[in-house]
Amino acid sequence: MRRRSFIKFLLSTPLGRLISGLLFTGAAAGVLYLDLQKTDVRRSEGALKAILLPYPKLSGLVSVEEALANRRSIRDYTEEPLTLEELSQLLWAAYGVSETRxxxxxxxxxxAQYPLELYALVGTNGVKTDKGYLAPGIYHYDPHSHSITLLKQGDFREDLYYAALEQRWVLTAPVSLIFTAVYSRTVRVYGERGRVRYVPMDLGHAGQNVYLQATALGLGTVAVGAFNDEEVARILGLSERETPLYIMPVGRPASRYKLSEKELIDYIEKHRRR
Structure with missing residues (x-):
């Protein structure tokens, strides 16, 4: 029996359904995964199951002004994981729903064509939950149900690292958010101007949201645009209509930047005296 046929048969059995259930419930040793082998779960029957994220929070302890002042591109991270709540908040800030009509x-x-799609590439022990850790893999974000779906299981950080021209922060971050674009959504309305002007503007807006939310959560990120498009598309399993645009590794900063009002005033005063 061929491997794919065997997997399909196994998942149709009671034991297979139990294993598939454990993948998402975390019943095995308090974690959310059983096998770290890289697999495309989209090819398995019944494997596409949405994970409902914690509801987004609409208030926090850091003001917009503080987030703007302390936003930096962070490339050095500790080994600490993100929490599921932090991942939830980042995804919502990036491209979640903020108007319900x-x-x-x-x-x-x-x-309001929304050409972007958002993925989270989660490393092993990269996101902590109440029951252990989120399964390592590639997840797609659905803003309307505020949920993620596991598309490919396994730790793909090394693959993404090589696709991103060996930029170390892509390898060491526990999570990377990846923006892609379906250009046709905007091009059908605005023609070629949608491709060369409006979609990049959309990406900039969403990317800055990630920066500011990460800063407010005490996290760090950096926008990465240097990578092999074809390789990133292969890793994500994208169709021809979807193009990768941004990789944003996210982690806990190894060191934190903090701007004081005095520093800012002194800087402005110095340049006023020129």
Whole structure:
């Protein structure tokens, strides 16, 4: 029996359904995964199961002004994982729903076409939950149900690291958010201007949201645009209509930047005297 046929048969049995259930419930040793082998779970029957994220919080301890002042591109992270709540908040801030009549998002989009898609590449022990750790793998974010779906199981950080021209922070971050674009959504309304002007603007808006939310949560991130498009598309399993645009590793900063009002005033005064 061929391997794929065997897996399909196994998942149809009671034992297979139990194993599939353990993948998401965390019943095995208090974790959310059983096998670290890289697999495309989209090819397995019944494997696409949404994980409902904690509800987004609409208030925090850090003001917009503080987040703007202390936002930096962070490339050095500790080994600590993110929490599921932090991942939830980052995904919502990046591209979640902030208006409930039409489902408008936290980031503006030309003509409300929303060409971007958002993925989370989670490393081994990269996201801590109440029951252990989120299964390592590639997840797709659904903003309307505020949930993620595991598309490919396994720790793909090393693959992404090589695709991103061996930028170390892509390898060491516990999670990388990856933005892609379906250009046709915007191009059908605005033509080629949508491709060269409006979609990049949409990406900038969403990327800055990630920066500011990460800062407010005490996390760090950096926008990575240097990578092999074809390799990243292969890792994510994208169709031809979808193009990768941004990789944003996220982790706990090894050192924190903090701007004081005095430093800012002194800087401004020095340049006023020139």
């Amino acid at each position: 039409y489902g408008l998002r936290t980031a503006p989009s030309a003509g």
